[in-house]
Amino acid sequence: MAAQSVVMSALDVLVAGGGIGGVASALAAARAGCAVRLYERAPMFSEVGAGIQLGPNATRILQAWGLGDALHAVAAFPERLRVRNASSGGTLGVLPLGKHMQARYGAPYATIHRADIHGLLVRALAQQADVHVNLDQALAGFSDDGRAVTVTVGHNNNTRVEGDVLIGADGLWSSVRQQLLADGPPRMTGYLAYRAMLRQSALPERLRSTEVTAWLGRRLHVIQYPVRCGEWMNVVVIMQGASPEDAQSWDQGAHAEDLQRVMGNTCAPLRELISAAPDASVNEYAWRLWALADRAPVEQAEQMARGLVVLLGDAAHPMRPFLAQGAGMAIEDAAGLAHALTMDAVDVPTRLRRYALARWQRCARVQSRSIRNGQIFHSTGLVRLGRDMSIKFLGARLLDVPWLYSHSGGAPR
Template structure:
C-alpha cells in the first residue's frame, strides 16, 4: 500500500513538503487551520540554495513569472546614506551557484507551491482543520483536528509554524522567546516611489539598533520594505499582526538620512494594502540542539515549527524548502522503517539549521551595532565588500 504522510500546516513549509513527498511516491493529506488561503503582504528573499530546489521540482517557469531577480545587494549607512558595499547577484549568482537569487511576494510563492501540490497526484488539502492532538503508537500516527476529524497515517509532519501545536505535544518546550525586535512591513507600488528609490536591487540600510531592507517583488512592479527596530508591543505575543503608522516608524528610526525618510514618507501614498504599515513582534527559539528536536518516532517537524529564526539571513523560507527536499529524500528510503527514515531526515538537517539560526542572530547584532563596533563593521564592508557579504557555505548546499 502507498504510505501516507499527514501534514499539519498549509504554509510555505507544509505545501513544499506536500509537493516533495508526493513526488517521492507517498500519499499526502495536509490540514490547515485557516478556512481559506489569504494573501499576506510580505516579501521573501530566496537564495540559490532554495531556488535550485524549486527548479528541480519543475517550478522554474512559475517562479520566473512572479518573482524579481535583483542584480545586486547594496549596503548603505542609514544615517548618512553612504554606500558601504555591494554584492553582485543576477548573473554572478547564476554563474557561481547555478541558480538565481530571487525576491518574491509571499502570497505569490505560496500560490505557486499550492498549485503545484494540488496538481501532484496523491495530495489532498483540507482547510479549516487545525490540529488538536495526535497519537503515535509506533505503528501508525493518528491526527485529530479541532473540528473532530480523525485521520490515520504512517507519519506526521508538524509544519504549523512558530506556535506549533505539534511541537508542543512532541517536545513540551514552552512558547517561543521574544527577541525584543519589531518589524514594520509595507508593500508599495514601485512606480509611486521616488525614482532614486526604485531599481532591481536589494538595499540594506544599517543604523544603530535598526536596519531597513527593501527589494522588488512581482517582476519589479512592487517594492517590499521592512524596517526592524528595538522595542515591544502590548497585547498577546501570538497576536503578531498589528496596524502601524508611519509616524511611529519615523520616531523609532530617529535621525536617518533623507533618502530613507523619503522611503518611509512615500508609503501611505504608494501602499498596495489597506494600511501602509503592519507591525510584527519578532520571536524565535534557540538553535536546534540535536536531531531529537526535529524527529521522534513517527513525528517530525519542519520550517518554523522546527527552527524559527530571525530574519537577518533571509533564510526562513529557504530552510523550509530545504527541509521539504530532505524529508522527501529520507521517506523514499524503502529499505528502512519510517522512524529510521525520519531520524535520517533529522540528522541531515539539524546542524545546518542550527548554523543558520546562529548566523541569523549574529547578523542581527552586526546590523544593529553601535559605537566602535558599528564603525568597525562599516570599515570591514567598505574594505572587503562581497567577501563579507556573500555566504558560499549557505548558497552552495
C-alpha cells in the same frame, strides 16, 4: 519539463500546516510517491504577509521540482545587493546577484511576495495525484503507537485520521511541537518589524529600485527589494522595542508616525522612502507590524524527529530574519525529508531520524548566524565603525555566503 516523481512504496503522510513549509513538504512528499493529506486551520489561503528573499539554496530546489519557469513568472531577480549607511546614505559594500549568483551557484537569487511563492507551491501541489488539502481543519492532537500516527482534526475534534508519518509544519506557535517536545512557547527577541508594500510606479523615479538594499543604522536596519517582477517594492524596518500585546499576530496595524519618529536620525533618502508609504489619511495602517520571536538553535536531532512525527520549518527551527533564510530552510527541509522518505530499506522512524540527522546542524548554524547578524546590523559605537570598515574593505567577500548558498538541504543535488 518537471522531473519525474520517485517511485517508492507509498506512505500515507499527514501534514499539519498550510504555509510555505507545509505546502512545500506536501509537494515534496507527493513527488516522492506518498499519499498526502494536508490540514490547515485557516478557511482559505490568503495573501497575508509581504516579501521574502530566496537564495540559490532554495531556488535550486524549486528548479529541481520543475518550478523554475513559474518562479520567473512572479518573482524579481535583483542584480545586486547594496549595503548603505543609514545615517550618511553612503554605500558600504556591494554583492553582485543576478548572473553572478546563477553562474556561481547554478540557481538565481530571487525576491518574491510571500503569497506568490505560496500560490506557486499550492498550484504545483494541486497537480499531484493522491493529495487532499483540508482547509478550516485545525489539528487538535496526535498519538503515535509506533505502527501508525493518528491525528484528531475538525471543529469539534471529532475526526480521527491515521497515517504513517505526521509532518508538523504548523509554524512558530506549533501545536505539534508542543505535544512532541513540551518545550514551552517561543521567546520574544526584543525586535519589532514594520513592513509595507509600495507600488513602484507611484514612487518618484529617485526612489524606485531594482536592487536589494540594506540600510544599517544604530539599533535598526531597513531592507528594501523589488517583488512581483519589479512592479512593487517590499520595505521592512526592524528595530528594537517592546512587543505588542498580541505577540502571536504578525499582521497588526502600525501608525506611520511611530515609525517616522524612530527614523529621525537617518539620512534624507531613507526618510523619504519610509514616508512614501500611504499616510494615515489614505490608510491608517499602511504599515504592518509584527513582533519577532524565535527559539534557541537546535541542539540535537531528537528536536526535529521522534518516532513517526517530524518537525519542519518554523515549527522546528524558527529564526530571526537577519540571514533571510526562514522560507529557504523550510524548502530545504521539505527536500531533505522527501529524500529520506524514499529510503525503503529502513523503517519509517529510521528514515525520519536520518532526515533530522542531515538537517539539525545546518539549521542550528543558520539560526546562530541569524542571531549574530542581528547584533552586527544593530551595533553602535566602535563595533558599528568596525562593521562599516569591514564591509568597505572586504565587500563581496564578506557579503557572500558560500557555505549557505551552495548547499542542497540534505537532498542529493
